[in-house]
Amino acid sequence: MKINxxxxxxxxxxxxxxxxxxxxxxxxxxEFVVTMADVEELNRRAFSGSIDxxxxxxxxxxxxxxxxxxxxSGSALGFGVGPLLIxxxxxxxxxxxxxxxxxxxxxxxxxxxxxxxLAFPGAQKKTEMLFSEIETSVLNGSMDAGLIIHxxxxxxKDRGLHKVIDLGEFWEDMAHAPIPLxxxxxxxxxxxxxxxxxxxxxxxxxxxxxxxxxASRNFVRTNAQExxxxxxxxxxQLYVNDYSVDxxxxxxxxxxxxxxxSKELGLVEGMHEDIFxxxx
Numbered sequence: 001m002k003i004n005x006x007x008x009x010x011x012x013x014x015x016x017x018x019x020x021x022x023x024x025x026x027x028x029x030x031e032f033v034v035t036m037a038d039v040e041e042l043n044r045r046a047f048s049g050s051i052d053x054x055x056x057x058x059x060x061x062x063x064x065x066x067x068x069x070x071x072x073s074g075s076a077l078g079f080g081v082g083p084l085l086i087x088x089x090x091x092x093x094x095x096x097x098x099x100x101x102x103x104x105x106x107x108x109x110x111x112x113x114x115x116x117x118l119a120f121p122g123a124q125k126k127t128e129m130l131f132s133e134i135e136t137s138v139l140n141g142s143m144d145a146g147l148i149i150h151x152x153x154x155x156x157k158d159r160g161l162h163k164v165i166d167l168g169e170f171w172e173d174m175a176h177a178p179i180p181l182x183x184x185x186x187x188x189x190x191x192x193x194x195x196x197x198x199x200x201x202x203x204x205x206x207x208x209x210x211x212x213x214x215a216s217r218n219f220v221r222t223n224a225q226e227x228x229x230x231x232x233x234x235x236x237q238l239y240v241n242d243y244s245v246d247x248x249x250x251x252x253x254x255x256x257x258x259x260x261x262s263k264e265l266g267l268v269e270g271m272h273e274d275i276f277x278x279x280x
Contacts, residue, residue, distance in 0.1 A: 003198065005032040006042045006054035007184075009223035010150050011232045012239035013055055016074055018216035019208035020201055027201060036223065038130060039182060040107030047109075052187050053198055058180040058255060060109035062262040065272035067188060069195060070255065072276065073203035074184035077243040077251055082168015082179045083112035084153050086161045087145040088138050094164050099123045101144035106131035111181050111258075112147050115167040118174075118261065135159055149181075151227055151235045175261075177254040178243065195277050206245050252276065 005021070007013040019025045021034050035042075035051060043060040045051045049067060061070065083106075091097050099122035105113045107128055116123070129137060134146035135156060145164060148156060156163070171179045184202060186195050209216050224232050243251045255275065262268050 001029065001194070002031045002033055004035065004050075004052040006035040006037065006045060006051045008039050008042065008055055009036045010239075011220045011224055011227070011235040012076060012244075014220040014223050015209050015216045015236045015240055016202070016206050016244060018205070018219045019212075020205035022219070024212075024215060025201065025204045025208055028197060030197065030201065040110060040128070040131075043107060043109045046185070049187075052190070054185060055182050056185045057107070057110045057112075057182050058258055059111040059114035059262070061183060061185060061275075062259050062268045062271065063109070064185070065259075065275055068185035069188050069277055070275050071184045071186055071195070071199040071202060072247050072252075073199055073206060073245060075243055075247055075251065076181040076239045077183070077247065077254065078178045078239070078241050079172060080168060081181060081238055082166060082171060083115060083147050083149045084156070084166055084168075085116065085145055085147055085164040086135070086138060086156050087164050088141070088161060090162045091145070091164050094120075098145065098164065101125065102127065102142075104129055104134045104137045104143040104146035106134065106147060106149050110149070111179070112149050112167065114258075114262065115171055115179070116147055118265070119165065119167060119170050121265075135161060151231050154231050154234050175254070175257055177257055178251065180251070180255045180258050181239070183247075183255070192278060196279065199277065203245060206240070209240070210245075 007017050042054050043057055046054055046056050046064055098120045102125045105126050105128055131149050134148055137143040138146045168179050220232055
């Protein structure tokens with residue numbers, strides 16, 4: 001059986017999926033046809049229904065629970081992993097100032113934008129752009145502030161930028177739970193047995209990556225472009241953890257809390273009651 005699989009070229013996803021896509025583990029008769037794209041592009045493809053299994057922002061999943069089920073392995077979720085709002089100059093009073101600013105965001109359906117909206121509900125001057133272009137837009141003055149994700153949290157200081165707020169810390173202080181950034185979802189049209197099989201294979205791929213950290217190095221480096229080795233490793237260490245192996249009770253509770261907040265804000269309606277695989 002062929003399955004379309006989407007994930008980003010970021011180091012954490014390449015680390016997680018290397019063993020699966022390069023058949024370092026037994027894929028149990030499944031063939032994965034890979035699409036690699038920025039997370040917001042993957043979000044868009046999921047909205048169009050053009051991909052079977054994909055990395056998806058948890059915020060986007062809140063709108064797609066009727067079409068996709070969440071797998072227990074492969075997620076980016078944890079403490080200290082949240083997006084940062086940055087600016088070219090220090091902002092003394094973010095609560096008052098930020099809603100008036102022009103903000104660059106990495107996509108409407110990213111969890112980063114959800115958290116920003118939660119912290120600054122009055123901010124309306126938002127512009128979507130590729131996450132890797134946000135720092136430059138702030139530095140050249142076309143944007144007053146930017147919402148950064150991925151490896152940019154390791155490099156923004158080197159470019160003379162300033163942290164306005166850590167939205168991960170904002171969530172953790174409010175929710176006392178890890179922040180769900182992105183998960184792996186699968187179309188509900190597949191049988192439960194196939195969903196469980198894919199979930200198992202992703203878990204095996206993550207476990208292989210942890211047991212053999214050098215195996216994925218070339219795949220990670222090839223897709224990391226100009227990223228330094230140090231930043232690549234920091235990226236993996238930050239976003240790949242025990243929750244990536246299995247969400248567990250704590251991870252599942254955090255996801256449910258995020259979705260409950262989405263409903264409270266009136267962002268989504270008609271969510272599927274069962275987010276996870278309906279095991280017999």
